[in-house]
Amino acid sequence: MIVLCALVTGAFTVLYYAIDIPRANDLAKAQSNVFLYSDGSRLARTGEINRETVPLGRVPKDVRYAFVAAENKDFYSDSGVSLTGTARGMVNTLTGQGTQGGSTITQQYVKNYYLSQEQTVTRKLKELVISLKVDRSNSKDDILAGYLNSSYYGRLAYGIQAAARAYYGKEVEDLTVEQGAYLAALLQAPSQYDWAIAAPEAKRLVQQRWAYVLDNMVGEGWLDKNERQRMRFPVPLAPQPGAGLSGQAGYLVDAARRELMASGISEQELAGGGWRITLNIEPDKQRALEQAVRSGDSDTGSGREASSGAPAHDPNRQAGAVSVDPRTGHIVALYGGRDYMKHYLSNATRSDYQAGATFEPVAYAAVMEAKRQNQGESDLKQIRQTAADLGIGPDADGFTAPRATELGLMGVSPLEMAGVYASFHHQGKKVTPSIVKSAQRGEERTELPGAVGGQAIDPGTAELVTSDLAFSRRDRGNGERGGVGPEVVGRTKQTVAAASGPTDDRKAEWFIGATPELVTAVALFGEDAKTTKQVRLRHIGDGRPARIWNLYTEQALGGQPPAAPGPEYGGGGAEAAGSSPHP
Secondary structure (H helix, E strand, O other), X not given: OHHHHHHHHHHHHHHHHHOOOOOOOHHHHOOOEEEEXXXXXXXXXXXXXXXXXXXXXXXXXXXXXXXXXXXXXXXXXXXXXXXXXXXXXXXXXXXXXXXXXXXXXXXXXXXXXXXXXXXXXXXXXXXXXXXXXXXXXOOHHHHHXXXXXXXXXXXXXXXXXXXXXXXXXXXXXXXXXXXXXXXXXXXXXXXXXXXXXXXXXXXXXXXXXXXXXXXXXXXXOOOOHHHHHHOOOOOOOOOOOOOOOOXXXXXXXXXXXXXXHHOOOOHHHHHOOOOEEEEXXXXXXXXXXXXXXXXXXXXXXXXXXXXXXXXXXXXXXXXXXXXXXXXXXXXXXXXXXXXXXXXXXXXXXXXXXXXXXXXXXHHHHHHHHHHHXXXXXXXXXXXXXXXXXXXXXXXXXXXXXXXXXXXOOOEEOHHHHHHHHHHHHOOOEEXXXXXXXXXEXXXXXXXXXXXXXXXXXXXXXXXXXXXXXXXXXXXXXXXXXXXXXXXXXXXXXXXXXXXXXEOOOOOEEEEEEEOOOOEEEEEEEEEOOOOOOEOOOOOOOOOHHHHHHHHXXXXXXXXXXXXXXXXXXXXXXXXXXXXXXXX
16 A cells, blocks of 8 residues: 555656646637538538636626635635546546536636646546646636636637626626626536526526525625525526527527537537538428428418518417438428527427427327336326437426326427437337537547437337327328328328327427428427517417428428338338328
8 A cells, every 4th residue: 555655646746747837728719610511511600709808806706706606615725626526527537427527616727728628537637737736826816817717608708708798798897796696607507507598497407506606605604694585596688699690500500519519529619619510401401491481380371361561470479390300310400490690599499388289199108118018007107207218308397297198288399309209200219319410620520429229119119109190190180189280291192190289278389290201390389579488379270380391391302202111210110100192
């Protein structure tokens, strides 16, 4: 043990003197990211960095304490490093269990300002040594100023001054302690905790972390307890998206960024730029989906002539759609809203509206799985597990409400539902829709997880579900719960497995249709154009989602006969959905 300790001490001493404090990294030279369609044509270029360094004196003292309370309560007394946090981070890196470490403010500053964002043991060792040296050579105020100015806050904002403008439209010295606490809480997951686009669960989490920051301040004596009790969460301003992301471009870029972050690329690393990102989006199908929504969702297109001077589209009605090739899991088209510059939240990925009748096949699949496993009738726990296996979050809002599974009260997104129905059509293998085809920076190429995973449900169950959907369509076909509107897909006359209907609260209406080539989820959401609160849809039940789906699918398939499913696709998908053409 003595020899071992001597060797470790000696090795660390060598490292300490061998590693110098480097120059600042080249984040200031950040390049643009280029996003391409699947055919190589350009979609968008992003990456203008919003950065302004400010002296610590401009940051209100209460706001400084909020960041310390959020990240490192012992900042003013520690040595600049957390040995346990660093060791935990190294173990996680070596075992592939994630990238969370438990770093101090000094370590985070060193990583942001001097090093790269890569998750390697070598980088973590450098971070440890440089942090010790920085703590010895710099004052705590200098380190805190560097940390506040080099951190990434989302919305392409680097530094607390840029963040103050991006989230509250004010100078840093005008921030309140409540607003400072939100910015401090935001650093843990900037995109996830951005209030403008956060899912309901993320909003709860960021509010909890905001409260945690303020409570820590009270515990450290930096905030009066009575003042804390009077504080209310400071909702930030709506964002101002960057130029070049108008129309659907911003929604596509946002979906790609989220997928890349889920694959392990840090948000700060992506914002640093230099990436060439090719999407699975096919330009012709993307244009077809946009045109279908414009035509199918208009009041004039529905047979109602818009009154003189009235808009062709109801401003309180939002559309979202995702189209997936179930054979590969690739997202070939996505519609997030009328314009990313005007409606920042993507209707394709939001999960705050009910699933309605489109959840019935999931519950049916759970019943079939329970019978196959000789478990009798399925209960709520089993249904939630089946839903999770197919790609729906088990903690979705509304899952625990009475009659939740019967009425489809849980919150889902068109993206999630497209994946669920693609899984049904891929013989029960879990399909996680993927929008990114490739991502590389220089010689570095990111390994992306496959869109088609393991078996989510039994192939027999999947075949029964798709057969039932096709049969229900032929039997009822009236647009009511479980039925659908369109009889055929244009000139192809192919059978469609589909589900549709309004939700129980009448705030959303769905149509999800599947052919062997395309699974497309279309949803209309009631959202007040001024307050963004959920409202009931007007003219619900008139078949708009089905009309959008039919217009798109006819154009996307181009009148071609359905492709024969290959063996990797299960070989019998067309029969499972009923292959005889409709009259």
